[in-house]
Amino acid sequence: MRSTFSVLVENNPGVLARVAGLFSRRGYNIDSLSVSRTDDPTISRMTIVVEGDETILDQVAKQLRKLVDVIRVRDITNDPYVDRELVLIKVNADSAKRGEIMQIVEIFRGRIVDVGEHTCIVEVTGDEGKINAIESALKPFGIVELVRTGRVALQRGTQTVLVEE
Amino acid sequence: MLTGGQILVECLRNEGVDTIFGYPGGAVLPIYDALYDADIRHILTRHEQGAAHAADGYARATGRPGVCLATSGPGATNLVTGLATASMDSVPMVALTGQVPTSLLGKDSFQEADITGISMPITKHNYLVRDVNDLPRIIKEAFYIATTGRPGPVLIDIPRDVSAAKTEYRDPGPIGLRGYQPRLAGEPAKIAAAAKAIAKARRPVIYAGGGVINSGAAGQLRKLAETLMAPVVVTLMGLGGFPADHPLYLGMLGMHGSRYANYAVSECDLLLAIGVRFDDRVTGKVETFAPHATIIHIDIDQAELGKNVSVDIAIAGDVRTVLVDLLKHLTSNPDPAWNEKIQHWKKEYPLDYRKEGMRPQAVIREIAEVTAGRPVRITTEVGQNQMWTAQYFPFTRPRSFISSGGLGTMGYGFPAAIGVQVACPDELVFDIAGDGSIQMNIQELATAVNYELPINVAILDNGYLGMVRQWQELFYNRRYSQTELRNPDFVKIAEAYGAEALRVEKVTEIRPALEQAVASSKPVLLDFIIEREENVMPMVPPGESINKMLG
Ligand SMILES: Cc1ncc(C[n+]2csc(CCOP(=O)(O)OP(=O)(O)O)c2C)c(N)n1
Ligand SMILES: [Mg+2]
Numbered sequence: 001m002r003s004t005f006s007v008l009v010e011n012n013p014g015v016l017a018r019v020a021g022l023f024s025r026r027g028y029n030i031d032s033l034s035v036s037r038t039d040d041p042t043i044s045r046m047t048i049v050v051e052g053d054e055t056i057l058d059q060v061a062k063q064l065r066k067l068v069d070v071i072r073v074r075d076i077t078n079d080p081y082v083d084r085e086l087v088l089i090k091v092n093a094d095s096a097k098r099g100e101i102m103q104i105v106e107i108f109r110g111r112i113v114d115v116g117e118h119t120c121i122v123e124v125t126g127d128e129g130k131i132n133a134i135e136s137a138l139k140p141f142g143i144v145e146l147v148r149t150g151r152v153a154l155q156r157g158t159q160t161v162l163v164e165e
Numbered sequence: 166m167l168t169g170g171q172i173l174v175e176c177l178r179n180e181g182v183d184t185i186f187g188y189p190g191g192a193v194l195p196i197y198d199a200l201y202d203a204d205i206r207h208i209l210t211r212h213e214q215g216a217a218h219a220a221d222g223y224a225r226a227t228g229r230p231g232v233c234l235a236t237s238g239p240g241a242t243n244l245v246t247g248l249a250t251a252s253m254d255s256v257p258m259v260a261l262t263g264q265v266p267t268s269l270l271g272k273d274s275f276q277e278a279d280i281t282g283i284s285m286p287i288t289k290h291n292y293l294v295r296d297v298n299d300l301p302r303i304i305k306e307a308f309y310i311a312t313t314g315r316p317g318p319v320l321i322d323i324p325r326d327v328s329a330a331k332t333e334y335r336d337p338g339p340i341g342l343r344g345y346q347p348r349l350a351g352e353p354a355k356i357a358a359a360a361k362a363i364a365k366a367r368r369p370v371i372y373a374g375g376g377v378i379n380s381g382a383a384g385q386l387r388k389l390a391e392t393l394m395a396p397v398v399v400t401l402m403g404l405g406g407f408p409a410d411h412p413l414y415l416g417m418l419g420m421h422g423s424r425y426a427n428y429a430v431s432e433c434d435l436l437l438a439i440g441v442r443f444d445d446r447v448t449g450k451v452e453t454f455a456p457h458a459t460i461i462h463i464d465i466d467q468a469e470l471g472k473n474v475s476v477d478i479a480i481a482g483d484v485r486t487v488l489v490d491l492l493k494h495l496t497s498n499p500d501p502a503w504n505e506k507i508q509h510w511k512k513e514y515p516l517d518y519r520k521e522g523m524r525p526q527a528v529i530r531e532i533a534e535v536t537a538g539r540p541v542r543i544t545t546e547v548g549q550n551q552m553w554t555a556q557y558f559p560f561t562r563p564r565s566f567i568s569s570g571g572l573g574t575m576g577y578g579f580p581a582a583i584g585v586q587v588a589c590p591d592e593l594v595f596d597i598a599g600d601g602s603i604q605m606n607i608q609e610l611a612t613a614v615n616y617e618l619p620i621n622v623a624i625l626d627n628g629y630l631g632m633v634r635q636w637q638e639l640f641y642n643r644r645y646s647q648t649e650l651r652n653p654d655f656v657k658i659a660e661a662y663g664a665e666a667l668r669v670e671k672v673t674e675i676r677p678a679l680e681q682a683v684a685s686s687k688p689v690l691l692d693f694i695i696e697r698e699e700n701v702m703p704m705v706p707p708g709e710s711i712n713k714m715l716g
Contacts, residue, residue: 010344013293018285025286055471062468068290068310071344163343 002031003057004083004153006161007046007064008072011037015069019046022067028052028060032085032150043071043163047083047152074161076153083153086125088113089135092142093120101141108134119144169297169328170199173261176304177205182232184208184223184587185261186216190236192263192276195328208587208616211608213240215580217247218606221256222584225567226542228381230257230311231584237263238276241322242283246574248318249287253571254402255379257316259307260288266326267295281322289317297330302337309340314347315466316379351463351482351490359437359461359478360494366435366459367500369395372418375402375570376440376464378563382485383407386439389488393497396507398426400441401555404566409559415507416516419447420705421552424514424714427705429507430455431712438462440484443473444571453710463487516556523695525549525625528675529557532595532623535679540592542567542585546578546602548632550625552701554597576605579622583609586618593621593683600626600652610662613688621682622690624655627697635700639715640707659690666690 009015016035023030031049038045050060057075064073093101093115101120105112110124124134131148155161167175173196177185184206189197200207210216213235220231231251235244241262251258265274281291290310292303300323307319363369371393377386383406390397390413397407398418407414418426430436436458441447448454451474460476462469463484470479480487518526532543543558545551545568560566567585569577582596596603603624613620625631634648659666665687669678675693682689702716 014281014285017282021285055475059468059472062470062472066466066468068342068345 001053001057002049002051003075003077004081004151005046005048005050005061005064006074006076006153006155007048007070008038008161008163009044009046010069010071011042011044012069015044018067018069019064022063026059026063028056034150034152047150049151071163072161072165076155076161079159080156081153082156083127083151084125085128085131085151086123086149087131087134088147089122089124089138089143090119090145091122091138092118092144094118097141101138104134104137108137110134166331167334168195168199169300169323169330169332170195170197172297172300172332172334173304173323173328174199174203174205175334176301177232180304180308181229185232185234186210186219186223186584187234188213188216188236188240190240190263190276192237192265192325193234193240193328195325196234196261196263196323208583208612210580210583211611212606213243214246214576215583215606215609215612217244217260218250218574218577218580219584219587220258220260221247221251222544222567222581223588224251224256224258224584225581226564226585226588228564230259230308232259232261234261235263236276237265237280238278241280242278245283245287248284248320250569250572250574250577251318252287252289254569255316255375256318257311258318259311260318260320262320262322263328264293264322264324267324268326270324280320284320287318288320291320291322293322294324294327297327297332298335300327301335305337306340306342309342310345314345347465348481349483349486351480351487353490355478355480356487356490357494359480359491362435362459362461362478363393363437364496364498367498368433368503369393369435369437369497369499370429370433370458371395371397372400372430372436372438372441373397373403373406374400374439374441375406376484377403377406378440380440380465380484380486381563382440382488383563385485385488385492387411388492389495392492392495394499394504395437395497396429398422398430400444400447401568401570403441404555405560405563408561410561415511417555419711420449421556421701421703422711423516423556424703425507425510427711427714428510428514431710432506433458436460438476439488440464442469445473448474449705449709449711523670523672523693525553525627525693525695525699526557527672528623528625528693528695529553529597531675531679532597533558535676535683536593536595540589541565542589542592542594544568544578544582544585544594544596546596546598547573547575548599548602548630549627549635549699549701550597550599550602550631552632553625556701575599575602579603580606580609582620582622583612583618586620587616594619596620596622598622598624599631600624600628600650600655601630603655607658610659610664610688610690614663617686618688619686620688622688624690624692626652626655626692626694627699628652629697632701634698638698638700639704655690655692664688664690666692668692668694670694
């Protein structure tokens with residue numbers, strides 16, 4: 001099973017090391033982890049995607065809650081939520097191939113954000129499926145470098161993960 | 166204006182700290198300077214590991230947080246085993262370390278070690294203080310975190326410029342930890358469900374652990390057992406949580422538990438697990454642990470519920486608070502045949518040992534007899550000595566058995582005994598030791614002599630790393646690889662340190678030697694030369710079900 005956790009943490013030095021250390025020493029598999037501060041600069045939100053069976057996912061939530069710097073933990077997998085990931089792909093793009101690449105980028109509602117002599121950088125935002133799809137679509141041209149942000153997610157509507165519950 | 170060191174002392178006083186165990190060095194000079202005039206007793210151990218275990222022993226004996234102090238770099242890393250030991254056994258402790266000045270942090274400076282990074286997985290929480298104005302808040306939080314919820318060690322790393330900096334002391338006000346709100350009470354619906362399951366049970370067993378002692382629930386546990394007429398098995402950490410002389414007591418369960426304790430767990434239809442964590446040394450093969458039982462698990466740590474064994478009713482809460490609530494609801498209906506069966510097992514499979522020769526079990530029984538009627542605290546080292554003590558010393562009150570359970574730290578018992586004796590100056594303190602383990606912190610003899618602590622050390626001297634040898638005998642075809650010890654003359658060593666010492670080689674000498682030790686106001690080391698290849702029995706082979714015991 002794969003679960004998405006929305007986690008609020010104190011924006012303290014070392015909080016990322018605490019969370020990462022917890023996952024590595026207990027052998028939990030992180031698919032992706034993204035972290036950044038929220039509108040409240042003292043608080044960061046992590047979106048953590050974890051692979052594991054039910055017992056492991058239960059332990060992940062409980063062990064995270066034990067960390068003093070962790071304020072809230074919610075498994076939002078079964079809630080309605082919006083998730084996005086952003087990818088930057090530097091792809092080989094000689095002038096002969098550029099038109100074709102631009103068409104593909106168009107289909108994925110992506111953008112070309114940099115053009116070099118032999119390469120260009122494509123930016124695409126979407127859910128994981130879409131990101132995987134553009135990656136395979138561009139592969140034949142030769143991907144030079146690729147970076148993904150990992151998933152970020154928010155529950156829809158009135159459901160929230162906030163400090164005040 | 167006060168220095169950071171003086172503010173630290175002020176804060177420690179506010180927390181009620183009367184004693185700290187420590188060892189100085191460059192990075193803690195401002196702290197030691199403040200301690201020079203302070204109304205706090207400082208015990209100078211001879212190794213920082215000794216300071217950590219002594220603080221731990223102090224905490225386990227009193228229930229109050231133990232405090233240790235070490236310098237940066239090697240001083241801090243020497244605390245690591247002590248922190249891990251305290252962490253595994255949920256002991257409230259605050260460790261203070263010096264650190265290089267903030268301007269030198271991260272530069273591999275002289276005696277710099279990233280102790281907050283190193284200790285992250287073996288502390289409940291830790292802090293690096295970057296601003297002297299944060300000190301009062303951090304110290305207040307550290308004590309709060311260490312002593313509430315599931316207790317544990319908290320480390321505060323203090324750079325030298327922070328402890329030297331001068332500022333006005335300001336009270337930090339109330340604690341505001343958004344991510345840390347330990348809960349006390351159990352969910353009423355869950356408690357009701359537990360009461361219902363208990364009412365239905367015909368063959369109940371109570372399985373009690375260190376959580377009972379930590380939460381001060383020995384009285385409630387006893388009332389529970391007597392109300393249900395349910396037999397009680399305890400973990401290593403639970404020894405003393407239920408009186409060993411009580412008719413419902415079945416002793417320790419698990420790898421070296423009594424047969425009747427393990428049989429009772431294996432055949433019960435209700436297992437009431439209280440302040441325990443289903444450690445692998447307790448459960449053996451986890452698939453066949455308490456196979457016929459509805460399991461109710463009460464623990465303060467939510468993460469322990471369902472971690473190792475899936476349970477039917479899980480109640481998160483302080484053991485004492487939950488038991489008080491549960492006791493209001495109870496009815497029970499045990500099958501009289503269940504008690505008969507248990508009595509039968511007790512008669513059929515008693516915990517026993519061979520009587521001729523110098524048997525370690527006999528030494529332990531004699532220690533119990535010599536100290537009977539007086540308040541006594543027993544610490545142990547790790548290995549056979551620890552298991553024999555657990556099996557044969559009848560502990561009747563909480564906090565009287567003090568031993569490294571989760572980490573199994575050789576070298577724990579003696580420095581822990583120092584902390585215990587400092588905390589309980591009027592009580593008898595024994596460290597029941599192995600000849601291997603005692604050598605891991607034997608330098609603390611100097612501390613015991615220095616502070617005139619009348620600790621008694623009883624070495625069960627088998628000339629082996631006995632527990633490892635036992636495994637080699639049973640599972641490695643008697644190939645005693647690196648387990649035979651050629652020991653120094655322990656009597657001479659103790660005497661050189663200024664302690665009293667006796668070697669005991671005959672059964673008839675055991676009693677007089679112990680009487681002499683108990684009467685002495687000095688530290689006494691007794692070197693009991695025991696049967697070399699005595700084993701701890703019964704024993705559940707690793708990975709086996711707990712009702713399949715050897716011996
Ligand atoms: C620090 C540490 N190192 C190694 C071990 C592994 N170990 C467990 S018991 C034991 C033997 C202990 O020997 P001794 O202190 O003589 O006790 P005995 O078993 O003979 O009573 C060893 C080496 C340990 N528990 N702790
Ligand atoms: Mg030995």
